[in-house]
Amino acid sequence: MKKRMMSIMMTLTMAATLTMPAAVSAAEPVELTMWVHETDASEEGKLYAALAEEFNTQYEGQYHVTLSQIARSGDAGGYDDKINAAISNGGLPDVFTVDGVTVAQYADAEAIVPINEYFTEEELADFNPSIIQQGTYEDQLYTLGIMDSSVGLYYNKDMFEAAGITPATAEDPWTLAELQDAAAKLTTDDCFGINMHLDAKDESVIYFFLPLIYSQGANVIDEDGETADGFLNGDAVKNVFNWIKEMADNGYASATPAENSFELGNAAMDLTGSWEPGNLAKFDINWGLMPMPVYDENSTPASACGSWTFAMSSNCTDEKKEGAAELLRFMTSTDASARMYQANAMPPSRATAFDSIEAFGEEPLSVFSYQLQNTAQARPVSINYAILSNQFATTLQNILTGMDVEEALEQAVEQYNFQADIY
Amino acid sequence: MSTAAKRKKKMTKENWTGLAFIAPAVLLLFVFLFIPFLLTVGYSFTNYNILKPDKMQFVGVANFLRLTKDTVFLKSIINTFVFVILVVPLQVCLGLGLALLINRKLKGISIYRLAFFAPTVLSLVVVSILWTYIYNPNNGLLNSLLGSLGIGPFKFLNDPSTAMVCIVILSAWQGCGFQMMIFLSGLQDIPAYLYEAAAVDGARKWHQFWHITIPGLKNISVFVSLNIVVSAFQLIIQPMMMTGGGPQNSTMTIVYEIYQTGFKYNKMGYGSAMALIFTLLVLILTLIQNKITSKSNED
Structure with a gap:
């Protein structure tokens, strides 16, 4: 009797030990980690948390992601510090968000890995072309975005009507000469023709004005980002800065605009980003939206774009890569992208998401949807982008405070080449 | 002899107490001031890029020579x-x-x-x-x-x-x-x-x-x-x-x-x-x- 019990027990134990691992591997999902740059203090951060949860439900038993939300503080604090520290100590998560303009430096440092093989061409074709462009470094795709951004020319409808000016349409943007004419007509003693945010000293300068250089078929640095000579001091860049200076010198645009000058009726137009409608809603103003202007009648339209994207880290092991790719796909899906517009008003990163949002099919936002799917061009994907951006902003301030355009650009080239020269 | 020994013993005890009191401050100074400073001195002779810690190399006084032209x-x-x-x-x-x-x-x-x-x-x-x-x-x-x-x-x-x-x-x-x-x-x-x-x-x-x-x-x-x-x-x-x-x-x-x-x-x-x-x-x-x-x- 006792022996029998023993043997039964043993058989049971054996059976258990044999079946257990199999059962475990079926129920135990692949564990993934993900870091994002927004906490749940913002709607954007809440959406990331919700998406992560939905991912875990949808792939229950297969994949499981643990999300860490890290606040950004200033332009190099918090989140970026944490990423940099993780690169040093090998603690990068499997998936993390990177700002579009930093893709090159993370790819070059091998902190993020190419993701081409996990996505079909058909899938990628749905994304805004510039999303692919901003995520591509040395012919490899590294990141995909949940959202995008754009810049347009906002105008005060009442002032336009009073001055008898017809606004441009999405497909047919103004030239700088046309913009200048309109600004001249609209400028009065207490109203500037346009607010071009010329007091900016940061990233927004290159973000706003680079399309005017692109529209002339030119660039600001060479393909490898090694030199700016012949580019940043080229005619196309000179043309644009000369025009900006002319606008400021004539008093059509303020070199030091007051806060909310367009919103308060102290400027008739506003060259600014796709985040502006949210701000305008707080003011009593009848506004419309025109596309980013082009340099002259021979130019091809170009417009600004770019935002935060998702990347797979070099720390993600081979067995996790399928899951990480699935997570990237989930975080940048049509549904996620459309919901991001609801959360923080950023334009979607893909065509199907644009189609699903009614506001983008009609004026004024149709301008952004047209630009992002047709004319947007990413900022240079270069490891030296931060230097370029800084020199661009410095140049603007230098010419507005009296330095000759040519001299300012020569200095910018010299500084760019000097700073880009080392490691 | 015995008094001298006694004094010595007493002194050490006091010393230890003293050391214990300054230990936290010294430790913090080391962790947040001296060690970072020494690291800075070390880094200044390298081509350390934050994103590429593995590729750090000794470059001698190249950084300092470069400063004179900056x-x-x-x-x-x-x-x-x-x-x-x-x-x-x-x-x-x-x-x-x-x-x-x-x-x-x-x-x-x-x-x-x-x-x-x-x-x-x-x-x-x-x-x-x-x-x-x-x-x-x-x-x-x-x-x-x-x-x-x-x-x-x-x-x-x-x-x-x-x-x-x-x-x-x-x-x-x-x-x-x-x-x-x-x-x-x-x-x-x-x-x-x-x-x-x-x-x-x-x-x-x-x-x-x-x-x-x-x-x-x-x-x-x-x-x-x-x-x-x-x-x-x-x-x-x-x-x-x-x-x-x-x-x-x-x-x-x-x-x-x-x-x-x-x-x-x-x-x-x-x-x-x-x-x-x-x-x-x-x-x-x-x-x-x-x-x-x-x-x-x-x-």
Whole structure:
């Protein structure tokens, strides 16, 4: 009797030990980690948390992601510090968000890995072309975005009507000469023709004005980002800065605009980003939206774009890569992208998401949807982008405070080449 | 023999207690000051890029040779010295002036004390942004004010020749409240009978100030000015928030340039070399200042 019990027990134990691992591997999902740059203090951060949860439900038993939300503080604090520290100590998560303009430096440092093989061409074709462009470094795709951004020319409808000016349409943007004419007509003693945010000293300068250089078929640095000579001091860049200076010198645009000058009726137009409608809603103003202007009648339209994207880290092991790719796909899906517009008003990163949002099919936002799917061009994907951006902003301030355009650009080239020269 | 041994034993026990007391401070100093400093010295001889720690290599004095050709860095050293030379006397005088003003028994004097001290409590970032509005050439407060007096308009931060002066003024305004408090406590330490005796001897207010107040505040002045010098060298927030180091690099400072190179361009090796030069500069100046003040203390 006792022996029998023993043997039964043993058989049971054996059976258990044999079946257990199999059962475990079926129920135990692949564990993934993900870091994002927004906490749940913002709607954007809440959406990331919700998406992560939905991912875990949808792939229950297969994949499981643990999300860490890290606040950004200033332009190099918090989140970026944490990423940099993780690169040093090998603690990068499997998936993390990177700002579009930093893709090159993370790819070059091998902190993020190419993701081409996990996505079909058909899938990628749905994304805004510039999303692919901003995520591509040395012919490899590294990141995909949940959202995008754009810049347009906002105008005060009442002032336009009073001055008898017809606004441009999405497909047919103004030239700088046309913009200048309109600004001249609209400028009065207490109203500037346009607010071009010329007091900016940061990233927004290159973000706003680079399309005017692109529209002339030119660039600001060479393909490898090694030199700016012949580019940043080229005619196309000179043309644009000369025009900006002319606008400021004539008093059509303020070199030091007051806060909310367009919103308060102290400027008739506003060259600014796709985040502006949210701000305008707080003011009593009848506004419309025109596309980013082009340099002259021979130019091809170009417009600004770019935002935060998702990347797979070099720390993600081979067995996790399928899951990480699935997570990237989930975080940048049509549904996620459309919901991001609801959360923080950023334009979607893909065509199907644009189609699903009614506001983008009609004026004024149709301008952004047209630009992002047709004319947007990413900022240079270069490891030296931060230097370029800084020199661009410095140049603007230098010419507005009296330095000759040519001299300012020569200095910018010299500084760019000097700073880009080392490691 | 036995007493000597006893004393020795007692001494060690006291020593241990003493060591235990300073241990936390020493440990923190090591972790947050000495080790980072030594790392900085080490990094300054390498091509360390924050994003590529594996590829760090020894490059000898290449970073330092490069510094001699870096026009912006050299400009930033000059700018920083200009700032220190302008802001230290201004802030000391403002602090002392305010302390003298409020060092009297009047009704509601504590309101003034609070008002003068308030800017010190505000975040420097907030103060910088507020002053950017004040300095705005088109519709700023200062130009409207000066305009009504028939002066100006000035470009303030948008003119390379005045931008640094604008930052000096705002910095002195922001910081002087703290020095005022220190001077105030110094003033109240000067015995009242000295003034009474001087008054009896027929000394006027001005003489009293010059011969009693100033000598009485000597030690405090040394402390205050040293304090301002050290923090003035670290100028970064005001130019970062207000001018971005411009226009035409007129407000680029050493610490701002270090931050930009190390954290925005990720070139930590080169940034460390800048930091090392900066540390040496401050060290030399502090030693000189020490020598001057200890000499004048012997007089």
